[in-house]
Amino acid sequence: MTVAIVCIAGIGLVAAIALALADKYLAVREDPRIGMVTAVLPGANCGGCGFAGCDGYARALVAGTAPNGACAAGGDACAQACAKILGVEAAATEKRVALVKCCGTRSEAIRVGDYNGICDCNVAAATAGGDKGCRYGCLGYGACANVCPKNAISIHDGLAKVDKRLCIGCGKCVKACPKHLIELVPASATIHVLCNNPDKGPSVRKVCGVGCMGCHMCERLSGGKEAGHFKFDGFLAKVNYSNPPEDAAIVAKCPAKCMIEDPHFESGH
């Protein structure tokens, strides 16, 4: 029995010494802050920051090659925590979420053709410009939903919809959309214009029942041009998200019915 214990202890001792030596002479020293930063990042590995996963971003942050606050998923709290580890000041960031600026469902927006091919917006758009009459509208083939790391986007009735509660604002969908109609907007904003067509009223009307015609009704009702709640691009109203409107009454008055007041972006009428 004693021999056994001595034996095992001896083996253990030899191994321990060997390992200790190895650790001393062969070890690779890494900046310990990398691990600490990785720990405070959300760990979703969404790639929204532009780096290969959270670990890649942590390395870049420590190396000083990436700006702090690029992690949209972690938001402000995460940036603050990173700043604390790195010993720098963090600029306050506001949580932003994706908004699909189209509400032309199958029953509202005209389809000019019968698309037959891969279910992906980019290829559908490259096939005769897509089957939707409106050249600016959501095709509904789910390119954004496919890239969403949080499955926050779903397709209903030929239209992509973002669930605000799940969205982490990584912005991948913004890049994926061939029609460039997804925008990151402040999560606190509740009133939105769901249209992306800057054409004149009559040509919008020809292709969609709920397209913005640029009538300026929303602007007038929210205090006029001076109030600055809306901006106009051609004949398209856009919410000025640095000064968003607050009176929800204007939504119901929109003659084109392309405005919503909805905390979860569950649009549709």
Place this chain on the structure above:
Amino acid sequence: MKPKTTESHLVLSSSPHTHAKSSVSRIMLDVIIALLPTTAMGIWFFGMSAVWTIAVCVSTCIVTEALCRMAMKRESTIGDLSAVLTGLLLALNLPAGLPLWMAVAGSVFAIAIAKQVFGGLGMNPFNPALAARAFMLISFTGPMTTWLKPICRCKCDAAPDVLTMATPLATMKRLFGHDATASATPHFQQAIDSLPSTWDMLVGNMPGCIGEVSAIALAIGAAYLLWRKVITWHIPVSFIATVYVYSLIAGGAPAYMQVLTGGVMIGACFMATDYVTSPITAKGKLIFGFGCGLLCMLIRQFGGYPEGCSFAILIMNAICPLINRWTQPKPFGAK
């Protein structure tokens, strides 16, 4: 509510806007047609028990496929005839007279485990019929190696009351195997005589699986597939050539016997050529056929089973992704 559309509703699709008249179901139908001669020969030699086995396998496969697709909530794929083909191939690889419940179990295994688990046709890494056969061979070793004698047509019929007998392969293994001591016994000559004649081997008048016995019928089927351009020559030729050359070099039983008996013919022409589980390039196909032939003969010569064809193909199925990886075609103009 009906979607709004314009009056001139045109089809929008990516080029090309025309298509050759080929379809998966047509390919499967061609293989089934090519299997008809050997099926007929199997029924001719093994009688009603063969008919029952075939009927049970095919119908079980179809039902299992339908049920699996329903359970997965996906569209039915009965129409592509692949389930029918799997059932037929499985049946042709079973001995006649096998208890039918075993055939049912095998068919369910083939479709449910070996195919639909992976998502159905095109996704399975192993040939479903062969996987099922291997499963049955291991689970029901006894019944799976009990061979019905071709009914009333066996010339070498020494004892008419015996309904089962060893396959020529097993006899050959006993006679010519590497640890054979039979040559010293007085039964040697008798055993040699019990081997079927070359003609019997060609037409299929010997014990074996329902569909593997008739080399001529299989050759006709293979010729049909080649003519219809369903298969290419690479796998059958390299498979059979490897078996032939190997047995020439290794000695033992005559090389032509090694080719004509057992599952080499059906394996080389119908099982190894299965699209999904064989390499896609010509070079890969040659390697694949060579590997099948080599493994088949290794198992025949040294292994515990008298027949190694299905195992050889299964193992090569497993290597197939790696072969595909190594034999990527070189693009026109690439360095």
Place this chain on the structure above:
Amino acid sequence: MILVGAVLVNNFVLSRFLGCCPFLGVSKKTETALGMSGAVVFVMTIASAVTWCLDHWLLAPNNLGYIHTLAFILVIAALVQFIDIAMKRFLPPLHAALGIFLPLITTNCAVLGAAEINCKQGTGFFEAVFFSFSAAIGFGFALVLFSGIREKLAHANPPRCFRGIAMALVTGGLLSLAFMGFSGLVKLPY
């Protein structure tokens, strides 16, 4: 003979079901599978050499055969730690690719299994080392084959409940079924 026997007939993963953890864990990409195979071959060969010496020169003479499992575990764990440190230093890309699975070789029963089998059979030193080497090659062979299939299956569309490990297990089972064909090919004493 030992090589064929250990690689094909009594393949550690496919017929003895040893070392299933890394078999499922690192078989998603052929490159990592190759790296893992290399690491296992290395660890197993060295480990069997060390454990053989330990068994023959220290434990057996002192009638301590009953604690050999304990002692082996200790030695193997230390060895793997050592390799982990060395690899991080000299082969960082491979280290990054193997990730958690390198330390996990510690708990890879295949390594211990090989040592145990050697010990039980009382084989000579070179035979024991060669057997472990062959077994590791067999492990690597199975791993690479399996990774090839899994790479192909990455493009498959299985039912939701079978995604991932479930499908990998079914595939492993079928692969094992195929390897049954080799049974009896070589008769090993083990």
Place this chain on the structure above:
Amino acid sequence: MKTVKSPFKFKGGVHPDYNKELARESAIERMATPAELVVSMSQHLGAPAKCIVKAGDFVRRGQLIGEKNGFISVCVRASADGQVKAVEKRLGPAGGMADAVILDTTAALPEDLPPVEPLKPLDWKNATREELLKRVEEAGICGMGGAGFPSAVKLNPPPGKRCEYLILNGAECEPYLTADFRVMLERADRIRTGVEIMRKILGMPAVRIAIEANKPEAIAAMEKAFADIEGNVEIVVLPVLYPQGSEKHQIYATVGRVVPEPPALPIDVGCVVENVGTVAAIADAVEKGEPLLERVTTVSGDAVANPKNVLAPSGTKYSDLLAFCGGTKEDAAKVISGGTMMGFAVSSLDIGTTKTTSGLLFLTRKKVFQYSSQACINCGRCLRACPMNLNPAEISKAVESDDIKTAEDAHVMTCIECGACSFGCPAYRTITQYCRRAKNSIRARMAAERAAAQAAKAANP
């Protein structure tokens, strides 16, 4: 001059139904200028031209309305007299939006409109190489086979590269199309002149005229036109095989040279390939001072009442072309700009023709093939059909599961999108579309990387 059979055969290729008999016998008919033209600024490969007119302007036929905008670009000239109704983004046949000048050709031009100086006819035998090149550029000529590569760029090899072979593409392997065939029959003398001008520009290279064997009349016409030409000129009869008209495959079939993978160009192996229609256009531009304002378009398909080869000004709306051919006799379920193998399905007949519109097909429901994709069964037909010797099965499977990296490793960028893979796929997979998708996302990624590299460079000079 001699006629030879193609000595080299490339791997792969398919045999679609050609259906050329529909419009084959109808001689080229000139169409009257329609009331409205939609003249796109993007009729060619490369950067769209910069529009220099605005709504309300009056323009004369041949007047410059779009300036060349970059190195790989082509100018655009008004294809008829008229008044600019609007300049707006319009949908092109390939699905992209580009500026287009909407021209009202019925408007009466004011009498005090200053005349536009037309291009003067050039005596090409005495003109310098530079004069000839400048003329090709001013005339707005681009490849009329389909891709629309600027001819002036093609005819001016970069320093260090020499053109040894000028290859005339008269293969016209696309189903239904007969425009090039009719041009070869009816305008053989123009092609002859064009070849001589191009030979002069390129420094007297050898000439190969590539024609598929199913056009014996065109071969005879070319033999007659080129009978007395001096130098190394051969007519190469190609076997009937799609995609024989692909630039790379034609080079291989005629002179046995292999163009390396992109970004290599034919000039890297000493070849310049030009479509027969373009050659005739070059002859007109030089000898007559006539810019490229119109082209022959095959209007065909089983839904068209009278399939024809129409000579129409560019910008002619598809609806006007159809009306000129007697409208449809049955409802068209699909309208294709180009041939059935590589053409674009369009959603509207308001699109105007361009310099590259070789055909306009109207197909009835029974000719429309619906792709309802099944899983790939690994049959290898696409692999055998692929003229670029790729592995389309692997590419399509990888792209289907969003694995662009694998597709890139499988050389998807080498794909010429000929459609041979999808054509024969028994599982009706839209393989070509998968390739296109992979290529688009790789191009987008490369562009983003370039932009990032430039930004980094700008930040740290």
